[in-house]
Amino acid sequence: MNFFQLIDQLAEVDPDVLDRFDSRRAVFNSLGTLARRSALAATPLFMGALFQKAYAGTASVSTDVLNYALTLELLEADFYRQFIASTLIPGGAPAAAIAKIKQHEDAHVTLLTSTIRTLGVTPVAGTSTTGVRFKALPAGATYANYLAVAQVLEDTGVRAYKGRAAELIGAPNDLLTIALQIHSVEARHAAQIRTMRGQLPWINNNDDLKTDPAYLNGVRNATGTSLTLGGATFAIPAYDATKPSPLESNVLQGATAAAAAVNTATALGTPYTADDAAAAFDEYLQAAEVVDASRAGGLLA
Amino acid sequence: MSDHSFLSAWREQSLGRRLFLRVSAASAASVTLVAAGCSTSTPEPTAVDPYQLTLPAGDPGLLYYAYFLALTQAALYQKVTDTPPADLTAAERVIFADLRDHEVIYRETIKYVIDPTGATVLLPTDFAINLTSFTLTTRAGVLAAAQLLEDLTAAAYPTILPLFTSANIPQRTLLLKISSVQARHAATVRDLLTPGSFASSDVVENTGALAGQLRTKTPTEVMTAFAPYFAPYVITVANLAVPV
Numbered sequence: 001m002n003f004f005q006l007i008d009q010l011a012e013v014d015p016d017v018l019d020r021f022d023s024r025r026a027v028f029n030s031l032g033t034l035a036r037r038s039a040l041a042a043t044p045l046f047m048g049a050l051f052q053k054a055y056a057g058t059a060s061v062s063t064d065v066l067n068y069a070l071t072l073e074l075l076e077a078d079f080y081r082q083f084i085a086s087t088l089i090p091g092g093a094p095a096a097a098i099a100k101i102k103q104h105e106d107a108h109v110t111l112l113t114s115t116i117r118t119l120g121v122t123p124v125a126g127t128s129t130t131g132v133r134f135k136a137l138p139a140g141a142t143y144a145n146y147l148a149v150a151q152v153l154e155d156t157g158v159r160a161y162k163g164r165a166a167e168l169i170g171a172p173n174d175l176l177t178i179a180l181q182i183h184s185v186e187a188r189h190a191a192q193i194r195t196m197r198g199q200l201p202w203i204n205n206n207d208d209l210k211t212d213p214a215y216l217n218g219v220r221n222a223t224g225t226s227l228t229l230g231g232a233t234f235a236i237p238a239y240d241a242t243k244p245s246p247l248e249s250n251v252l253q254g255a256t257a258a259a260a261a262v263n264t265a266t267a268l269g270t271p272y273t274a275d276d277a278a279a280a281f282d283e284y285l286q287a288a289e290v291v292d293a294s295r296a297g298g299l300l301a
Numbered sequence: 302m303s304d305h306s307f308l309s310a311w312r313e314q315s316l317g318r319r320l321f322l323r324v325s326a327a328s329a330a331s332v333t334l335v336a337a338g339c340s341t342s343t344p345e346p347t348a349v350d351p352y353q354l355t356l357p358a359g360d361p362g363l364l365y366y367a368y369f370l371a372l373t374q375a376a377l378y379q380k381v382t383d384t385p386p387a388d389l390t391a392a393e394r395v396i397f398a399d400l401r402d403h404e405v406i407y408r409e410t411i412k413y414v415i416d417p418t419g420a421t422v423l424l425p426t427d428f429a430i431n432l433t434s435f436t437l438t439t440r441a442g443v444l445a446a447a448q449l450l451e452d453l454t455a456a457a458y459p460t461i462l463p464l465f466t467s468a469n470i471p472q473r474t475l476l477l478k479i480s481s482v483q484a485r486h487a488a489t490v491r492d493l494l495t496p497g498s499f500a501s502s503d504v505v506e507n508t509g510a511l512a513g514q515l516r517t518k519t520p521t522e523v524m525t526a527f528a529p530y531f532a533p534y535v536i537t538v539a540n541l542a543v544p545v
Contacts, residue, residue: 107513
């Protein structure tokens with residue numbers, strides 16, 4: 001085994017390989033998931049140490065992201081608990097749908113809590129009376145009021161997972177895949193809640209709630225770089241005002257190192273309405289935007 | 302027929318990366334890596350089958366994979382919107398018009414990312430999506446076809462997104478933005494066909510340690526299911542990085 005020959009060979013086929021080694025997560029990712037998972041025991045010590053180092057480097061970032069995700073899941077789970085307890089939900093299909101969604105949110109809480117604990121970090125926690133929980137809706141809130149909050153929570157959840165997925169690239173235990181699986185389920189919930197509200201299942205310009213901050217960008221208050229909630233403290237990236245998250249009405253997609261973004265409404269050969277083009281893509285939110293008082297942060301008790 | 306600019310276009314540009322990824326993602330990954338450290342290897346010749354389209358290795362292959370998913374769905378929804386079944390309601394036709402628009406936008410946006418200048422012909426001239434295995438004359442048949450493709454596509458994305466290399470983060474971000482809307486599509490058509498089934502246990506784990514997570518599918522599983530729609534062509538995903 002000649003490690004330097006290996007590096008040379010990688011450099012031959014992948015000119016960026018030496019740059020990749022500047023980022024442990026990046027080289028880790030580029031070597032493929034399977035290499036991490038099944039073959040570590042068989043690798044020579046040096047290679048093994050390189051991988052171990054990559055694990056160590058990402059663990060803290062990963063648990064910060066997971067605690068952030070867990071905060072949102074606790075918020076959602078407690079919201080649905082209150083929704084069900086309100087006895088406002090009509091029996092039959094609506095009650096069954098909300099019960100199913102609540103069951104998933106509870107499962108996400110369980111999964112994220114145990115994963116964070118496994119990684120040796122204290123998970124955020126919440127009950128109906130302590131820690132991370134939903135701020136009750138005002139007395140007199142209706143079924144429609146609750147459903148509107150559910151839509152905003154679910155759509156925000158989809159944007160929130162997207163916003164931090166990149167930080168889980170190369171993280172151990174396939175955390176990125178797990179986060180993406182949850183993200184996909186949140187999108188299914190969002191579609192269902194929207195259908196129950198008589199809205200189209202995708203975020204679009206005819207939405208009755210389109211001016212809610214959940215679909216816009218920016219923060220109301222400058223936030224710090226850490227949150228202390230529910231018995232845990234975790235870091236979040238500071239709000240970057242120079243790179244605002246895309247609005248949900250964004251139609252510019254597909255920018256790469258090789259080419260500028262394309263206007264998906266006008267430049268794809270077949271003209272579409274800007275509404276169609278924007279609805280086809282869900283945009284991300286920065287963490288600081290999600291926890292801002294104008295969005296999920298304002299729904300915490 | 303034998304003039305596949307689809308094949309030659311990517312074969313030239315990605316040979317090096319294909320070699321690298323075949324080395325790094327082979328099933329006995331680290332053993333192969335060790336072997337690669339000791340000696341150089343050369344690419345094997347590609348078998349020539351006029352109906353076989355082999356997706357390139359690495360990130361371009363992932364984009365082509367997503368392209369074929371969008372291509373198939375766009376063809377289905379174009380057919381449904383052109384000749385909707387009589388019993389498809391007006392509200393459902395609005396949904397299908399949106400599904401068609403979204404999938405065509407995906408198809409064209411992904412194509413743009415693969416080939417920004419539009420210089421490359423991505424498909425053989427006689428390639429066409431084959432929808433004959435579906436019953437598209439009834440509402441139930443249309444919804445069943447849509448559910449099948451949407452569930453498969455929604456299950457495909459979480460598997461491939463982590464496979465992108467750090468050199469192609471914008472490409473991954475694009476597909477990430479698409480992935481949740483595909484999940485919305487899947488939930489929507491499921492609920493139209495079987496009310497309340499938007500996240501049933503056949504698509505979302507219901508119990509156990511993985512409860513609440515989407516059931517994902519590998520490129521091989523997805524492309525096996527999609528095979529009838531590409532016939533007589535066969536799309537091979539053997540060069541894609543191996544998901545766990």
